[in-house]
Amino acid sequence: MVSTPARPNPLILAAVGFAAGALSGLFGVGGGIIMVPAMVLIAGMAPQRASATSLASIVPIAAVGAVIFGQADSVNLPAAAVLMVGSLIGVQVGTRLMARIGDDRLRIGFAIFMAVIALTMLAS
Amino acid sequence: MTAPEILALLGIGLTAGALAGLLGIGGGLVIVPAMVLITGFDQHVAQGTSLLVIIPAAALGSFTHHRHGRFALRDAVALALGGVLGALLGSLVALSLDEELLRRLFAGLLLIIAARMLMTQSPNGERTERAVT
Numbered sequence: 001m002v003s004t005p006a007r008p009n010p011l012i013l014a015a016v017g018f019a020a021g022a023l024s025g026l027f028g029v030g031g032g033i034i035m036v037p038a039m040v041l042i043a044g045m046a047p048q049r050a051s052a053t054s055l056a057s058i059v060p061i062a063a064v065g066a067v068i069f070g071q072a073d074s075v076n077l078p079a080a081a082v083l084m085v086g087s088l089i090g091v092q093v094g095t096r097l098m099a100r101i102g103d104d105r106l107r108i109g110f111a112i113f114m115a116v117i118a119l120t121m122l123a124s
Numbered sequence: 125m126t127a128p129e130i131l132a133l134l135g136i137g138l139t140a141g142a143l144a145g146l147l148g149i150g151g152g153l154v155i156v157p158a159m160v161l162i163t164g165f166d167q168h169v170a171q172g173t174s175l176l177v178i179i180p181a182a183a184l185g186s187f188t189h190h191r192h193g194r195f196a197l198r199d200a201v202a203l204a205l206g207g208v209l210g211a212l213l214g215s216l217v218a219l220s221l222d223e224e225l226l227r228r229l230f231a232g233l234l235l236i237i238a239a240r241m242l243m244t245q246s247p248n249g250e251r252t253e254r255a256v257t
Contacts, residue, residue: 010202017206024207025214027230028171029152030178033237035203045199051148052195056186057203061211062178068215069172076169078125079133079159080176086137087144087151087181094145107147111241117157118234121227124161 008043016042017057025065030058132163137177144181152178153237156230167227171218 016038020031032054039050069075125133140154152174159170189195218226 008199008202010198013199013202014206017203018210019206020203021207021210021212022214022217023210024175025211025216026218027152027214027233028156028174028218029233030150030182031207032150033153049195052186052189053199053203055182055189056195056197056200057207058182059179059186060204061207062175062182064208064211065175065215066172066179068212069168069175069219072168072172072219074166074168074172074219075176076165076173077176079129079163079165080173082125082130082133083137083140083155083173083177084180086134086139087141087155087177088137088184090138090141090143091145091181092141093138094142097142097146107241110143110147110149111238114153114234114238114241117161118231118238120161121157121231121234124227 008039008045012043013039017061020054020057021061021064024058024061025068028065028069030054031061032058129163133159136162141181149241150178151181153234157234160227167223167230168219171226171230 016035019038020035023029023034024031032051035054035057036047036050039045039053040047043050045053066075136155136158139158140151143149143154144151152171155174155177156167156170159165159173160167165173186195186200190197221229
């Protein structure tokens with residue numbers, strides 16, 4: 001285990017949050033992808049704690065982005081409702097399946113799939 | 125929305141949720157490209173909608189984490205204070221960009237994340253509850 005300081009510096013956390021928030025607003029994602037590694041590497045937090053803390057901060061971060069996109073008429077409410085239903089069921093299924101499937105093979109498969117999607121988006 | 129669109133969105137949500145649960149990757153990374161490529165939404169609408177979809181899942185997940193004392197509220201508040209400022213800035217920049225350019229930038233982000241996923245080892249035994257982020 002990595003030893004964790006009792007109190008990560010709040011200024012460092014705010015700076016990490018700012019970078020993650022900017023990424024979230026810019027691309028419509030959560031921002032955990034930079035928050036978690038940054039908190040582990042810079043603030044010395046344990047990975048599980050970093051991931052839980054990041055998830056909590058994503059709530060207000062995504063809310064700000066959703067409001068601004070909403071004001072620009074760039075949120076589709078019916079689509080969001082259907083996606084929410086699907087994802088809340090999906091996350092239950094995924095969490096249960098996690099115990100049975102090898103993490104590495106799945107991760108590599110998904111990474112390759114994402115690269116293909118990215119190239120499709122660039123080509124379209 | 126037409127029935128096929130609703131079914132497609134339900135499938136996208138299920139996939140995004142399942143992958144988030146399996147890999148701990150953000151649901152937005154699945155929702156945004158799928159909405160653009162499969163259901164033909166505009167890049168801006170896909171991103172704005174994705175942000176809204178993320179909220180309940182993150183709220184639910186962090187409620188559970190908090191009940192189990194897995195994070196300190198003051199740390200989350202510090203992150204969020206910087207985060208909302210960043211989100212404000214990022215959203216305004218995204219909305220000011222041309223749809224085509226934003227889609228290309230998003231594709232670049234996906235490529236970087238895919239490369240990072242291929243290079244990092246998964247930490248054995250580090251399992252957390254995951255949600256759509």
